[in-house]
Amino acid sequence: MGVEMRYTARMKIKADLVVKNASQVFTSAGSPESPVVVEGGSVAVAGGLVAWVGKTERLADDVEVGPEAMVIDAAGGVVTPGFVDPHTHAVFAGSRPLEFEWRLSGRSYLDILADGGGILATVNAVRQADEDQLVRESLPRLDRMLEFGVTTCEVKSGYGLDVENELKLLRVARKLASLTPMRILPTFLGAHTFPPEFRDDHDKYVKLVIEEMLPAVVEEGLALACDVYVEKGVFDVDQAEQILRAATDSGLGIHVHAGQFVDLGGPEMAAGMGASSVDHLDVVSDEGLAAMARSGTVAVMLPGAAVSLGQKPPRVDRFLEAGVTLALATDLNPGTSYTENLPLMAFLSVTSMGLPCSAALLAITRHAAKAVGLKEPEGTLAPGARADLLIHDVSDWREILYHFGVTHVSKVLIKGKPVAGPRAS
Helix, strand or coil, X not given: CCXXXXXXXXXXXXXXXXXXXXXXXXXXXXXXXXXXXXXXXXXXXXXXXXXXXXXXXXXXXXXEEEEEEEEEECCCCEEEECXXXXXXXXXXXXXXXXXXXXXXXXXXXXXXXXXXXXXXXXXXXXXXXXXXXXXXXXXXXXXXXXXXXXXXXXXXXXXXXXXXHHHHHHHHHHHHHCCCCCEEEEEEEEECCCCHHHCCCHHHHHHHHXXXXXXXXXXXXXXXXXXXXXXXXXXXXXXXXXXXXXXXXXXXXEEEEECCCCCCCHHHHHHHCCCXXXXXXCCCCHXXXXXXXXXXXXXXXXXXXXXXXXXXXCCCHHHHHHCCCEEECXXXXXXXXXXXXXXXXXXHHHHHCCCCHHHHHHHCCHHHHHHCCCCCCCCCCCCCCECCEEEECCCCCCHHHHCCCXXXXXXXXXXXXXXXXXXXX
16 A cells, blocks of 8 residues: 555646545555555546546646636545445335334344235335325435445335336436435336235236336336345246346346345356346355356445344455455345445444455445446546545544444545535535
């Protein structure tokens, strides 16, 4: 570490925004073993993109800062890319605190789901809510995510489970994208579980998802990707593959929930189909990890869900040894991981899962961007990346993990514009 990442040219780079005097700039470039961290660094932005990163002492030589440019003094804080949360269910109605107590008393999540609770309880609340109510309930969650430094957020549907209500959830996600500066990436998750009306005819519901829900979603341009929950008692691998094949034929990216409780072979299927990510993976075979490593499919780990369900988060040693890229997400949802705190997930990953500190920050920036299908250099502070930056009120990047449970973010910039923090304007 302590490596300088400086980009020079024959002519000075013209910047419209400069963040200077950082104690460190953690760029999320490099590898987890050797991350690129610029000590005493600054960042220059032009046209909403990162244009230059280097030592503050080189700023005047390399960058032209005109009179109209905005200059922000990081005052010895740490600058990082904006955080990316690659797996959330942020749009929903109601809450399920009673189920939390049930699980603490020993009832399993799958038992609660089989009795009509779990996802189905939220489905009932969503079906009764209109779009305005869903916006009112969901927007504060996005506001809290922004306070924790999340500048890009994937949002899944999956609490409607019929054509009308799945479309309603995705329209709400689109509305929220106009109400927050965050980048919202919508994912269609009609295959979250089977609704009560199809409890005894699963194949008929799969047909509904493929022949009615997906075409309606695509026609309105409401989603960028499709997800399926592959798990015991929910969708099997064959059903998931049918849905995901239809999604890819429609031009959508694909993700898969798999291995939360039982390994049914979902990772191998997802990797073979070119999925951007497989999420959960509390239980996964060596064959599944090898398939993901070969395909470049990202493993999105959800430690908040494991902890909330009373499970021990999986160790990541096998993932790292297999060469699988790791990302982290909140899994924000009302049942199993009710949190907007993405840095807390990074803390859990280093304390309970064995992830190195530098890898944990990559897991909520660069690798998380890859998990949601964004292309390099997204999720980094390399030139050409979207200028989503955070200034943290700490002097060493490790403090973001070390001092856990709170936000250290003093300023959020999205596309080179201040949007949150005490000095945002």
